Amino acid sequence: MSFDYKAYLKNNPLLEELPKDQWVDLDKKETEEFSGDIFDLINTAYASIGGNLNYTSADDVTGAQGDSNYEVIDIDDDPEIDAVIVSKKKEAGNKIAAMGHDNSSIAKSKTINKQVDLLKTPGNYVEVSGKIKDILLAKGVPVVTDKATIEKVMGKKAMDIQDDGSYTRYISGKETNKILLGKPSA
Numbered sequence: 001m002s003f004d005y006k007a008y009l010k011n012n013p014l015l016e017e018l019p020k021d022q023w024v025d026l027d028k029k030e031t032e033e034f035s036g037d038i039f040d041l042i043n044t045a046y047a048s049i050g051g052n053l054n055y056t057s058a059d060d061v062t063g064a065q066g067d068s069n070y071e072v073i074d075i076d077d078d079p080e081i082d083a084v085i086v087s088k089k090k091e092a093g094n095k096i097a098a099m100g101h102d103n104s105s106i107a108k109s110k111t112i113n114k115q116v117d118l119l120k121t122p123g124n125y126v127e128v129s130g131k132i133k134d135i136l137l138a139k140g141v142p143v144v145t146d147k148a149t150i151e152k153v154m155g156k157k158a159m160d161i162q163d164d165g166s167y168t169r170y171i172s173g174k175e176t177n178k179i180l181l182g183k184p185s186a
Contacts, residue, residue, distance in 0.1 A: 018074045018081065023114060026070045028062075035061035037081045038070055041100030045111075049130070052098055053172055068097060071114075075106055083107040085114055092153040092184035093123035116141055118182070125153065125182030127169075136181055144180035152186040 018024055026034065039058035046052040054065055061070070068088050072081045086098035096115060101107035112135060118124040119141045128136065137143070144150055145165035150158050158167040158178075166179045 017079070018072065021073065021075050023071050023073050023085070026072060031066075031070050032062050034070075034072065034081055035059075038072070038084050038100065041081065041084050041102060042086070042098055043100070044103050045100045046098075055098065065097075069094075073107075073110055073114075075110060076104075083111045083114075085111065085118070087118075087124075090153075092186040093125060094118070096124065096126040096182075112136075112139070120183070122183045123185045125180055125184040127154070127178050127180055129176060129178050133179055133181070141181045142183060144182070144184065149184065149186045150180055153180060153184045 017030075031038070036058045038061045039055055042052050042055045046055075054060060061068075065086070068086050071085045071087070073083050074080065075082045080102075082102045082104065084098075084100040085096060086100075087094045088097045096118065099111050099115065101111050115126065116136065116139045119126060119136065125144065126136070143165045144153070145163065147161050150161050150165065150167060154167070154169070157169050159169065161167040164179075166177055169176055169178050
């Protein structure tokens with residue numbers, strides 16, 4: 001009799017904790033349990049730009065970033081998480097703070113589409129630049145162009161706000177251009 005590893009993974013109730021193809025909010029205990037996986041997914045998603053400044057190790061998931069909400073999805077045959085959306089409760093609503101994926105096309109697509117759905121819902125926003133900005137704009141995510149709203153959401157972090165909603169910000173000592181997308185409650 002041979003051992004069928006795939007069948008074992010598929011049928012083992014200890015490993016089959018997350019429903020397939022559904023976004024699930026993790027509680028604190030689950031976040032702790034999956035912290036290594038969450039970090040790996042974030043690290044993979046941000047690898048091309050040198051990583052995410054807020055996530056330098058798995059300890060950040062429950063440590064420095066422990067006040068974040070982690071929403072995950074398992075979309076393939078194995079029982080592991082394939083994508084994550086990280087958000088934080090702020091005065092202006094839920095700020096999408098990071099994302100992660102396993103680098104598969106389907107996980108990238110699910111992550112982007114989830115963000116688009118969130119950002120078209122009042123009370124959700126993200127601060128972005130680069131390729132992700134272009135992708136979200138192409139999918140019709142609204143741009144915040146009102147200077148008073150940007151100032152209320154970003155405070156003194158946003159400088160030299162332009163008519164198109166873009167602004168300058170310093171992150172880790174580097175000047176960067178950002179834009180707010182979504183529908184903050186400001």
